[in-house]
Amino acid sequence: xDLAVFDINHVSSLAPAVSxxxxxxxxxxxxxxxxxxxxxxxxxxxxxxxxxxxxxxELEGGAPLFDEGEPADHVYNVTSxxxxxxxxxxxxxxxxxxxxxxxxxxxxxxxxxxxxxxxxVTHCSLCRFPxxxxxxxxxxxxxxxxxxxxxxxxxxxxxxxxxxxLGRKTARxxxxxxxxxxxxxxxxRGMSDSPVSVPMSRTDIxxxxxxTTETVSRxxxxxxxxxxxxxxxxxxxxxxxxxxxxxxxxxx
Amino acid sequence: xDLAVFDINHVSSLAPAVSxxxxxxxxxxxxxxxxxxxxxxxxxxxxxxxxxxxxxxELEGGAPLFDEGEPADHVYNVTSxxxxxxxxxxxxxxxxxxxxxxxxxxxxxxxxxxxxxxxxVTHCSLCRFPxxxxxxxxxxxxxxxxxxxxxxxxxxxxxxxxxxxLGRKTARxxxxxxxxxxxxxxxxRGMSDSPVSVPMSRTDIxxxxxxTTETVSRxxxxxxxxxxxxxxxxxxxxxxxxxxxxxxxxxx
DNA sequence: CGCCCTCTTGAAATTGTTCAATAGAGGTGG
DNA sequence: CCACCTCTATTGAACAATTTCAAGAGGGCG
Numbered sequence: 001x002d003l004a005v006f007d008i009n010h011v012s013s014l015a016p017a018v019s020x021x022x023x024x025x026x027x028x029x030x031x032x033x034x035x036x037x038x039x040x041x042x043x044x045x046x047x048x049x050x051x052x053x054x055x056x057x058e059l060e061g062g063a064p065l066f067d068e069g070e071p072a073d074h075v076y077n078v079t080s081x082x083x084x085x086x087x088x089x090x091x092x093x094x095x096x097x098x099x100x101x102x103x104x105x106x107x108x109x110x111x112x113x114x115x116x117x118x119x120x121v122t123h124c125s126l127c128r129f130p131x132x133x134x135x136x137x138x139x140x141x142x143x144x145x146x147x148x149x150x151x152x153x154x155x156x157x158x159x160x161x162x163x164x165x166l167g168r169k170t171a172r173x174x175x176x177x178x179x180x181x182x183x184x185x186x187x188x189r190g191m192s193d194s195p196v197s198v199p200m201s202r203t204d205i206x207x208x209x210x211x212t213t214e215t216v217s218r219x220x221x222x223x224x225x226x227x228x229x230x231x232x233x234x235x236x237x238x239x240x241x242x243x244x245x246x247x248x249x250x251x252x
Numbered sequence: 253x254d255l256a257v258f259d260i261n262h263v264s265s266l267a268p269a270v271s272x273x274x275x276x277x278x279x280x281x282x283x284x285x286x287x288x289x290x291x292x293x294x295x296x297x298x299x300x301x302x303x304x305x306x307x308x309x310e311l312e313g314g315a316p317l318f319d320e321g322e323p324a325d326h327v328y329n330v331t332s333x334x335x336x337x338x339x340x341x342x343x344x345x346x347x348x349x350x351x352x353x354x355x356x357x358x359x360x361x362x363x364x365x366x367x368x369x370x371x372x373v374t375h376c377s378l379c380r381f382p383x384x385x386x387x388x389x390x391x392x393x394x395x396x397x398x399x400x401x402x403x404x405x406x407x408x409x410x411x412x413x414x415x416x417x418l419g420r421k422t423a424r425x426x427x428x429x430x431x432x433x434x435x436x437x438x439x440x441r442g443m444s445d446s447p448v449s450v451p452m453s454r455t456d457i458x459x460x461x462x463x464t465t466e467t468v469s470r471x472x473x474x475x476x477x478x479x480x481x482x483x484x485x486x487x488x489x490x491x492x493x494x495x496x497x498x499x500x501x502x503x504x
Numbered sequence: 505c506g507c508c509c510t511c512t513t514g515a516a517a518t519t520g521t522t523c524a525a526t527a528g529a530g531g532t533g534g
Numbered sequence: 535c536c537a538c539c540t541c542t543a544t545t546g547a548a549c550a551a552t553t554t555c556a557a558g559a560g561g562g563c564g
Contacts, residue, residue, distance in 0.1 A: 087412060087413070087415075087416045089416065089420060089421070089502045090502055091502070093420045094420070095412075095415055095416040095419045095420045097412045097415050097416070108405050108408065109405065109409075110402055110405035110406050110409065111409075115409045115412060115413075116412055139394070142391070142394050142397065145394065145397055145398065145401060146397065148401060149397060149400055149401045149404060150362055152401060152404035152405060152408060153360050153361065153362035153404060154362050155408055156360065156404060156407055156408055156411060157361075157362065157363075157367045159408060159411035159412065159415065160339060160347075160349045160367060160368055160411065161339070161367075162415055163339075163347055163349050163411065163414055163415060163418055164339045164341065164347040164349070166415055166418035166419045166462060167347045167418045167459075167460075167461070167462030168341060168345045168346070168347045168462065169341070170551080170552095171551080171552070201510070201511090202510075202511065202512090203510085207419070207420075208419075209419070210418060210419030210420065211552080211553090212552075212553060212554080213510085213511080213512095214511095214512080214513085214552090214553075214554085215551090215552060215553075216511095217510095217511060217512055217513080218512080218513080218552095220511095220512090221512075221513085233561095250341045250342055250343075422519080422520095423519080423520070453542070453543090454542075454543060454544090455542085463520075463521095464520075464521060464522080465542085465543075465544095466520090466521075466522085466543095466544080466545085467519090467520055467521075468543095469542095469543055469544055469545080470520095470544080470545080472543095472544095473544075473545085485529095505564100506563105506564095507562105507563090507564085508561100508562090508563090508564105509560105509561090509562090509563105510559105510560085510561085510562100511558105511559080511560075511561095512557105512558085512559070512560085513556105513557085513558080513559090514555105514556085514557080514558100515554100515555090515556085515557105516553100516554080516555080516556100517552105517553080517554070517555085518551105518552085518553070518554080519550105519551090519552080519553080520549105520550090520551085520552095521548105521549080521550070521551085522547100522548085522549070522550085523546105523547090523548080523549090524545105524546085524547085524548100525544105525545085525546080525547105526543105526544080526545075526546095527542100527543080527544070527545090528541100528542085528543070528544085529540100529541085529542080529543090530539105530540090530541085530542095531538100531539085531540085531541100532537100532538085532539080532540100533536105533537095533538090533539100534535105534536090534537085534538095
C-alpha cells in the first residue's frame with residue numbers, strides 16, 4: 001500500500017528539460033483525453049490558465065488517493081489507469097460505488113470532506129486541481145462549471161442505473177451488466193472492448209455489484225460454460241456473445 | 253391515474269385577482285421553501301425573471317409526472333407533497349431511486365430524454381421550468397448554475413449512500429436507514445420527525461430498498477416487536493429508540 | 505523452486521423470496 | 535349507518551438464490 005505522489009512541478013525542477021520536451025510547452029496540449037475532461041470546453045489560452053494550477057499525481061496499484069472523511073482540498077482528472085471509489089460500513093463491509101478510467105473526474109464534494117475513499121486499482125496518473133483555485137477559475141470560465149454540471153448529471157444517471165442493478169438484478173444479470181459496462185467504456189476510449197480488460201480483483205467486482213467473491217467467480221464460470229465469455233490470461237475477458245449478454249443484462 | 257396539470261398563467265387568466273391576492277405580486281415571494289430550491293441564491297429582481305418562466309403543476313397521488321424515455325423538456329421543483337422516481341427493467345422489476353419532498357429538484361438530464369420516471373405518491377404541487385429557458389437564465393445567473401451543481405453534488409452523495417445500502421445492508425439495516433432518512437428530511441423541513449410520516453406503500457418502500465413488500469412488512473413488525481418503532485394510523489411511524497435505530501442503520 | 509495470494513470449487517447454512525391465505529383499512533352504495 | 539367490496543398490509547410455510555465456511559488449484563514473484 002505504498003503511496004506515490006509526484007508533483008510535476010517538483011519533478012520538473014529536478015529534470016525540467018526532459019519533462020518539458022516530453023510534454024511540449026504545456027503537458028495539456030498533448031493530453032489525449034482532453035475531450036473527456038473538465039478542460040474540454042477551453043481554448044488553448046484558457047487551458048494554459050488551468051495548466052497553471054494543475055499538478056500531476058502518479059499512484060501505483062493499491063495506493064490510496066484519499067479516504068472518506070478527509071478534507072476535500074483537491075479534485076482530480078484521471079489521465080491513465082483505473083481507480084476505485086468506495087464507502088465502508090462501520091464493521092468493514094464495503095461498497096465500491098465506481099471504477100474510474102482515463103478522462104473520469106473525481107473528488108466532487110459539496111461538504112468540506114470527501115464522502116468516499118479512492119484507491120488505485122492499477123498504476124494510475126491523474127491531474128490534480130486545488131479545489132479553491134478551481135472554484136475561482138470556474139467563476140472566470142463558466143464553461144467549466146457547465147461542464148462539471150454535465151459530468152455530475154452523467155454520474156447521477158449512472159448512479160441510478162447502478163441502483164437498479166444493485167436493488168433488482170440477479171448475480172448473472174449483474175455480471176453481464178458489469179462486463180458490458182466495462183466494454184462500453186473501453187470502446188469510448190478507443191480501447192479493445194473484446195477482449196476487454198478487467199483489471200480489478202474478484203473482491204472489488206463483488207463489492208461493486210453487491211456480491212461475494214465466490215458468487216462472482218461462480219458466475220464467471222457459469223457464463224464461460226455457457227460460451228458467453230472466455231476468460232483469457234492477464235485479466236482479459238472475451239465477450240463471445242455480446243447480444244446474449246445484453247439480453248441477460250436487461251438493457252444496457 | 254388522473255393527470256392534473258394546471259398552468260398558473262392559465263388559472264390566473266380565469267381568476268387573476270384571487271390568484272394574485274393569495275400569492276402576492278409573485279407567488280415566489282411567498283415561497284416557504286425558497287432556501288431549498290434552485291431559486292435560493294437569487295434576489296427579488298432576479299427571482300422575478302425566474303417567476304416569468306415558471307408554471308405551476310398539481311398532481312394527485314398516483315398521477316405520473318413523466319416517464320423514462322420522454323423528451324426532457326422541463327425541470328421541476330417540488331413545493332409540497334411526495335413523489336417517487338424510478339427505473340424499470342424490461343420484465344417490470346422496478347427500482348425506486350428516490351423519494352422527493354418539498355424543495356427537491358427533479359428532471360436534471362444530460363441527454364435529451366428523462367432517464368427515469370416520476371410519479372406522485374401524495375397530492376403534490378411543483379414549479380415547472382422549461383429546460384431551454386432555464387438554461388438561458390442560467391447563463392445570465394451563474395449563481396443558479398452553481399446552485400444546480402451543488403444540488404447535483406448532494407444528490408450524488410446521496411446516491412452513493414444508497415448504493416452502500418442496496419449492495420451491503422441487511423433488510424433490518426435497510427429499514428432502519430430508511431426511517432432515519434425520512435425522519436432527517438422531515439426535520440430539515442420543519443416537520444415532525446417522530447412520529448414521521450411514511451406516505452408511500454410497502455411496495456414502494458421495497459422497490460426503494462431492494463426488498464419485497466413481504467420483507468418490508470415483516471421487518472417493520474420485527475422492529476415494532478423490539479420496541480424500536482410504533483406503527484400509528486395514517487402512515488405515521490414513531491421512532492421510539494432513535495439511537496438504537498442509528499446503530500442498526502450503520503451510520504446515518 | 506516454493507511461497508503467498510487470488511481464484512475457483514464444493515457443501516452447508518441463511519437470508520430473503522415466492523406462493524398462498526388472512527386481516528385490516530378505506531371507500532361506495534344501498 | 536352499515537354492509538360490502540377492493541386494495542393494501544400482514545402472516546405463514548416452502549423454496550431458492552446467494553452467502554458462509556472450508557478446501558484445493560492456479561499464477562506470479564522472490
